[in-house]
Amino acid sequence: MEQSAYKPGEHPNLPPPSNTVGPIAWVRANLLSSPTNIVLTVLSVWFLYEIIPATLEWAFLDAAFTGESRDECRAKAGGACWAFIGERFNLFTYGFYPADERWRIDLTFVLLCVALLPVLWDRCPFRKYGLYFACAFPFVAGWLLLGGFGLTPVGTDEFGGFMLTLVIGVTGITFSLPIGIILALGRQSDMLIVRVFSIWFIEFFRGVPLITLLFVASTMLNYFLPAGTTFDLLLRVLIMVTLFASAYMAEVIRGGLQALPRGQYEAADSMGLKYWTSMRLIILPQALKISIPGIVNTFIGLYKDTTLVIIIGLLDPLGVGRSSLADTKWTGLSNEMYLFVAIFFFISCFGMSRYSLYLEKKLATGYER
Amino acid sequence: MSETVAVPPQRNAISRLWNDKESRSVIIQVITISLVFAFMAYIIHNAVVNLQAIGKGFSYNFLWQPSSYDINQHLIEYDSRSTHFRAMLVGILNTILVAICGIVLASIVGFLLGVLRLSKNWIINRLAYCYIEYVRNVPVLLHILLVHGLIVHAFPVPRQAISIGDVTFMTNRGIFSPKPIYEPLFLVVIALFLLALAFMWWFRRYAQKVQDETGQHYPVFWIGLGTVIGVPLVFFFLLGSPITWDVPELKGFNFAGGMVVRPEFIALLLALSLYTAAFIGEIVRAGILGVYYGQTEASYALGINRGRTLSLVVIPQALRIIVPPLTSQYLNLMKNSSLAVAIGYMDIVATIGGISLNQTGREMECMIIVLTLYLVMSLIISMIMNWYNRHIKLVER
Numbered sequence: 034m035e036q037s038a039y040k041p042g043e044h045p046n047l048p049p050p051s052n053t054v055g056p057i058a059w060v061r062a063n064l065l066s067s068p069t070n071i072v073l074t075v076l077s078v079w080f081l082y083e084i085i086p087a088t089l090e091w092a093f094l095d096a097a098f099t100g101e102s103r104d105e106c107r108a109k110a111g112g113a114c115w116a117f118i119g120e121r122f123n124l125f126t127y128g129f130y131p132a133d134e135r136w137r138i139d140l141t142f143v144l145l146c147v148a149l150l151p152v153l154w155d156r157c158p159f160r161k162y163g164l165y166f167a168c169a170f171p172f173v174a175g176w177l178l179l180g181g182f183g184l185t186p187v188g189t190d191e192f193g194g195f196m197l198t199l200v201i202g203v204t205g206i207t208f209s210l211p212i213g214i215i216l217a218l219g220r221q222s223d224m225l226i227v228r229v230f231s232i233w234f235i236e237f238f239r240g241v242p243l244i245t246l247l248f249v250a251s252t253m254l255n256y257f258l259p260a261g262t263t264f265d266l267l268l269r270v271l272i273m274v275t276l277f278a279s280a281y282m283a284e285v286i287r288g289g290l291q292a293l294p295r296g297q298y299e300a301a302d303s304m305g306l307k308y309w310t311s312m313r314l315i316i317l318p319q320a321l322k323i324s325i326p327g328i329v330n331t332f333i334g335l336y337k338d339t340t341l342v343i344i345i346g347l348l349d350p351l352g353v354g355r356s357s358l359a360d361t362k363w364t365g366l367s368n369e370m371y372l373f374v375a376i377f378f379f380i381s382c383f384g385m386s387r388y389s390l391y392l393e394k395k396l397a398t399g400y401e402r
Numbered sequence: 403m404s405e406t407v408a409v410p411p412q413r414n415a416i417s418r419l420w421n422d423k424e425s426r427s428v429i430i431q432v433i434t435i436s437l438v439f440a441f442m443a444y445i446i447h448n449a450v451v452n453l454q455a456i457g458k459g460f461s462y463n464f465l466w467q468p469s470s471y472d473i474n475q476h477l478i479e480y481d482s483r484s485t486h487f488r489a490m491l492v493g494i495l496n497t498i499l500v501a502i503c504g505i506v507l508a509s510i511v512g513f514l515l516g517v518l519r520l521s522k523n524w525i526i527n528r529l530a531y532c533y534i535e536y537v538r539n540v541p542v543l544l545h546i547l548l549v550h551g552l553i554v555h556a557f558p559v560p561r562q563a564i565s566i567g568d569v570t571f572m573t574n575r576g577i578f579s580p581k582p583i584y585e586p587l588f589l590v591v592i593a594l595f596l597l598a599l600a601f602m603w604w605f606r607r608y609a610q611k612v613q614d615e616t617g618q619h620y621p622v623f624w625i626g627l628g629t630v631i632g633v634p635l636v637f638f639f640l641l642g643s644p645i646t647w648d649v650p651e652l653k654g655f656n657f658a659g660g661m662v663v664r665p666e667f668i669a670l671l672l673a674l675s676l677y678t679a680a681f682i683g684e685i686v687r688a689g690i691l692g693v694y695y696g697q698t699e700a701s702y703a704l705g706i707n708r709g710r711t712l713s714l715v716v717i718p719q720a721l722r723i724i725v726p727p728l729t730s731q732y733l734n735l736m737k738n739s740s741l742a743v744a745i746g747y748m749d750i751v752a753t754i755g756g757i758s759l760n761q762t763g764r765e766m767e768c769m770i771i772v773l774t775l776y777l778v779m780s781l782i783i784s785m786i787m788n789w790y791n792r793h794i795k796l797v798e799r
Contacts, residue, residue, distance in 0.1 A: 063524040226431040240780040242737035257445040337541035382539035
């Protein structure tokens with residue numbers, strides 16, 4: 034009998050059939066499993082074939098990296114003209130900040146990275162001191178950027194470019210989280226008046242577009258201040274952006290507060306903890322953990338919304354780019370400019386969303402299998 | 403027996419009030435309310451004083467003065483002699499137009515993206531992922547400006563228009579297409595269409611009832627298509643096509659006559675809906691993944707086929723997860739339409755909050771109108787979506 038070539042238990046491990054493992058099987062299962070799938074695969078391969086080589090050609094192979102004007106670029110190559118970005122790079126980064134003082138922006142950026150490190154990375158050496166520094170950072174940054182106390186004062190109308198984006202973004206993010214937490218707690222409060230005011234505030238700011246709030250800030254906020262007070266435009270914008278973001282933040286955190294089982298609140302009460310102690314030690318750590326994805330989404334939204342300031346005349350990268358396009362030397366290079374700005378925003382926002390995923394994984398306390 | 407309970411130390415009245423939960427809550431609320439009212443009174447007082455100082459009253463009379471500016475896209479009669487109020491109405495209609503078209507387009511593309519993102523086909527899945535990540539991580543204003551630039555640069559000037567069958571022309575000044583002019587007999591067709599809709603509404607309920615009682619199934623969809631589209635179409639031709647077309651013609655440097663869809667509108671619509679679609683795609687994916695797989699298996703076990711499993715089992719349950727975040731995406735789209743001002747589409751912000759404001763110098767009045775309009779629109783969308791949410795919600799005990 035042929036089957037008895039091996040004794041029971043001594044049959045060698047044979048390799049799996051070649052049509053279930055390996056690249057061919059993978060292609061079969063993932064790309065060609067049904068007629069619809071075959072059609073979709075063919076269509077998307079064709080699409081990629083049309084797009085990728087053309088894009089590469091435009092952006093790299095047939096692109097001009099040096100040149101003094103658009104015409105010079107065009108004479109060299111038919112694709113993108115990156116010389117435009119190269120020449121305007123300082124404007125894109127620093128805005129109209131005086132050239133001699135630009136080291137202050139660089140230093141602020143380095144300090145920002147130093148301050149973020151202990152906040153974002155919990156096994157950072159000397160984390161405690163790092164956190165103290167992070168708390169002091171906004172003041173240091175304000176001093177470095179605005180000047181005074183020994184440094185040449187620089188007006189906020191000279192802020193611009195990526196630096197302006199970072200100023201608005203970081204300020205908004207820093208202040209909208211605590212205000213959002215307070216609003217969310219206010220909305221959940223037992224006290225009628227506090228609750229009603231919180232709801233009004235949140236619903237008002239969520240109900241109107243940010244651009245109208247910025248218009249309010251730029252056109253009529255001065256009416257509400259005592260006669261004669263002047264109020265810096267950038268500061269007005271910062272306040273509006275922060276309030277706007279904190280209304281969204283409040284709703285995200287309210288979601289987290291509501292998702293907590295009632296027992297957590299009762300347990301905190303039965304321990305005899307006072308309101309703020311129970312919030313600080315029991316409720317908020319859990320609620321904030323649940324709402325991390327939403328919080329980071331709000332951050333990303335705020336960061337992207339900083340571009341709207343160009344509509345009231347501040348020059349963020351998009352504004353710098355648009356005014357550079359008006360220069361006859363570089364006119365008509367909008368694709369290069371938009372791509373450049375888009376890459377900047379993509380890197381920052383994608384980075385934030387990846388970090389949020391990492392944080393979620395790190396804080397997951399094992400309810401999932 | 404002697405009482406050994408310690409006598410609590412006497413505390414002063416304020417500290418007692420503060421340590422009592424109820425009285426403390428009253429105190430906090432009184433403080434809050436007085437602070438808020440004091441703040442309101444302060445800024446209103448400042449506003450009154452400031453307005454008086456520069457000699458501006460607070461009045462809405464300017465709304466009835468001639469606006470003396472043109473709006474290129476108006477759904478109702480409008481010219482530069484019309485009032486500011488009418489300009490505002492034109493702006494509202496333009497905002498509503500782009501919001502509704504955008505919501506419809508974004509939902510369709512978004513659902514498609516969500517499904518593609520769940521596809522087992524690796525390439526399609528990755529393509530959808532790349533698209534979603536790119537779109538979500540780049541500001542919407544950049545998308546709007548980019549799409550507008552592409553449309554204006556990519557389409558030819560009217561003289562070299564791309565012609566589709568010599569009736570529709572695509573140019574960088576917009577898409578010109580024939581405009582229908584209705585004859586009186588067309589009313590009959592419209593009436594028939596409405597009647598057919600009413601009949602279908604009744605028939606759907608009737609078919610449901612019959613199916614519940616007897617199990618007999620009517621092909622409601624095909625009957626519906628026949629009545630709603632077919633019957634008016636047949637009568638349309640029987641009545642001798644009671645429609646004439648006003649075809650656009652090239653006159654001088656631009657087209658005259660016909661209907662025109664402006665490039666600003668196309669750019670805004672495309673950018674807003676493609677942007678929002680990426681978010682909706684992720685919401686749809688999360689919703690479908692959120693339906694426990696056992697539901698699908700149970701449905702297969704009952705012998706229900708794939709299509710019906712999706713439409714009767716998975717999607718109704720997924721909708722419960724999808725609808726609340728979907729609502730906020732719709733609201734975002736509506737609010738983002740205010741970025742129209744960057745490319746010159748004449749919506750609320752550009753008309754009453756832009757040109758009218760600059761011409762009359764009535765910042766306060768104009769901004770109050772704009773803010774109120776957006777609040778009302780947000781409220782209406784929330785109400786509709788909340789009604790829909792209640793409609794599809796799980797009926798619990």
